[in-house]
Amino acid sequence: MAEVDPGSTAHTLLVATTRKRDDRPGTLFNGERATPLDFARVVVSVPEKHTEGQVEWASSPPGNSKTDFVVRQAGYLDGERAFVATLNAQLAAKPKGKRNVFLFIHGYNTMFAEGLYRFAQVVHDSRAPGVPVLFTWASRGQLTQYVYDNNSATAARDDLERTIRLIFASNAEQVNIMAHSMGNWVTVEALRQIRISGGLSEKSKLGRLVLAAPDIDTDVFKSQMRRFGKPEKPFFIVLSKDDKALGASNFIAGGSSRLGAATDTEELAALGAIVVDMTEVKGLDASNHGKFAQLAAVAPRLTAVLEGGVTTSHAAAHGEDIANGSLEAIVKLPITIIGAPFKLLAGR
Template sequence: MRFRFALLFPLLLLAACAGSRPDGGALEVTTVAAPGATEHELLVAATRERAKTGPAMFNGERSTGLDFADLSISVPPNHTTGDIEWPSPLPGDPTKQFVARSLAYVDGADAFRARLRARVAALPKGRRAVAVIVHGFNNDFDEAVFRATQIVHDTGFDGVTVLFTWASRGSVFDYVYDRDSATIARDGLEDLLRIASESGVEDLFVFAHSMGNWATIEALRQAKIAGHGDFNGKLRTVVLAAPDIDVDVFKAEMRVIGRPKYPFVLFSSSDDQALWLSGLIAGEKPRLGAYTEDKEAIADLGVIVIDISATAATDSLAHNKFAVVLPDFVSRLGERLRRGDQLATGRGSLSETTRGLGDSLGSLVGNTAGAVITLPAYLLTLPIRAVGG
């Protein structure tokens, strides 16, 4: 036990120093607009309490139900892909940093539904997409907002973005609290996905990072048991980035969920030190996002496994490698979707699926150093003419 703690303590200190978010909050509205900056609108659904003091909108304590907000965040023209340029001093310099342009609570689910429907309806038919982003462990509200904005900006997503934010306290020393908060949040996430599926949306995407994957998989499992696992046929690709989930638990959950019509996409890396630490806390059981030994078995649950172990990390714990790979992958995936390839794994469209996957993922391998992709066997065993077209 003493040896284990000796390994654990310096890693906790490293994790505590890894982020550059300022103390006391980072969201303060500025009326200054910068030439070349890009503004992104985010709807927010939260299982956090509203903050009672200070500039933050929500704190790290749990609410009894969903609460809502509507934000506009500006990304500077000199933004570096994968990074968050934190505002300091507040409210920040919009020519160089992420800044808040507007912050407002939305009172009640009905008002939130109306805003979501209006934004979906404003999109052209055929492009009415919603992306629900679920953050990970050790994310306070401000970081969750900026990270969601960074993901949307870097991937070029042009639909409606909804941040689902659960009650993380934003501290590396609150792992168990955060884990329990993510479990509690599964009901709220299931409700949000149902609301989104009824908004007039054509394509509903989910992106989850780290511990947010636990809430996501739990919500999808609940929805399957309740009989609406495809959310009115709107659910498309679910991206699992560095998931902090026990491998055996994930396999059991996926057996309930069933092989999805649209493949899940998993980004994993064997050198993810944050997930190594999580596995140590969990009795030395491997976490899905750092597990690269049994990729074929994971893939055949209906998951595209993208092993980015050999890809260079941009953070000290190698926990945010997805930020390097994701924009390139999503841009190619988005192009395939715009050309009519829905990545369906239903029996009637396997030929088109495989051709689309071959193009999109083949391009990713060619442009992302060290990425290794494992497809489900049922895609790889199609006739050669179906794959090559």
Template sequence: MPLKKIFTVVLALFVAGCAGQQTQELLGSAMVSAPVTEIAGNHSIFIATTRKKSDDPNKVFDGERSATLNYARVNVTVPGLHKTGQIERRSRGKSDDPAKYFMASEVVGYDTQPKFSSALNADIAARGGRVMVFVHGYNTGFDAAVYRLTQIVHDSGYPGTPVLFSWASGARTTDYVYDKESASAARDQLEVTLRMLEQSGARRIDIVAHSLGTWVTMETLRQMAITGDRDLGGKLGDVVLASPDIDVDVFKSQMRRYGKPD
């Protein structure tokens, strides 16, 4: 299934854009229990990231760059009062109430790629072979990226396996230059992640990229084309570039190298 389309769009699913976050803590101190009837959904998000592990266990990964990929899986619950397009986040000092807020209920780390691939492949097989890779944008903490992908999956009713590729954003509006360099440094690791998915049981791999994540994505597709396998062995489906942060002439150059989608 060769690449069908490359979209450049502004998605309604990205209501919050690149706005800052209330907290960069993914895990709370003590989650309160909530009736099943007050939980709208529970989603497993697989993670491949160029971020370093945080010294704060509640943040899990921070904004520092790692020389190698780190892997994890995060289980996230969506509150029953959730409104489409929104991410209901707790503010500092508020209780960790899954009936009111998006909450990470479990984080599982994988110390090797084979262990991660094994868990990922099992999930892909159970979900029919479809994968969505999300590449977040500028000014985005790890927690915000996890919750954004959860919101997209939940609101769209996506049936496949969600994979977050999280590059090392500083998560501050003043860190644009740092973020741009972090995004550029992550190109090879995004290709490694996509090649890993190519070797999995996935039948179709779609990519959704936002803001500066579109730069990482297009640069990776460009270098994949140079290697001679631009569509992941025919498994690459649609590529969605939401609110792209790419100069138009650079984009034209990237597309000339990539070629016309089939």
């Protein structure tokens, strides 16, 4: 483990995974599949001079907590009971009304450390108040392993369903879920299974559902939504029409459009989504596939505006609107923090 810099910030993440344990020092889990569902607790340190939207990777292990994301503590948890007990202890440390869970499901081409650090970055930048829980499925973290990853995500559906049920049965007051890329496939499938099997006994605990750059066939998603019906609470689809990774996925899928690069945003809004179109945002990665991580920096202010209700069908960037407090004003924030506007679209 790395030495602790007093200026860094620690975040305790709980982990549920279908990955195989790895005995190599500092690795915890690799990219191979394993059963049963496994658990861990990891404390990640974010450096004081962290740049929003980015992960500061160490040039060599264990890293320097003054300049890099590093792991302060890590250990396995012994099964479901230990996971739930640890989760409830984390929740009990928060005041009533703030005992929330933030569940994140990563995407394709993601090794364990990559998913862990990306989630820590999103938690840190968004100042998310909930207990962070990472569900990490067995991705090999290689561009050439798309089929393996897709099958791993599919195989993880039952385990993600189980994880969601464990979290909802905990002492959490609200559960917010975010999935990225191929992680959306396993997430929507798990939620579909829950719906088919009779739902959740504590479904009122469901807060925000964010589908970021979803690598899902658009027609498949529409069929899934027909099973769900229009949700009681709007969910979010974060998309970018210049997402090159989804362009490659579209090619592999024989030209079938991917939800995260959809052009018919009006139709998505009609399904019950609030569409966050980040096409005009300059991405920090060459593929434009990780823009959701940049959205985290404005999440607290965006959330405050959205909680007031989306009352217009379109919201676009107009700097002068910042003064009147309208929904359009929130788009001023990415101009300052990210460098470009995004658009919001909500169904009527």
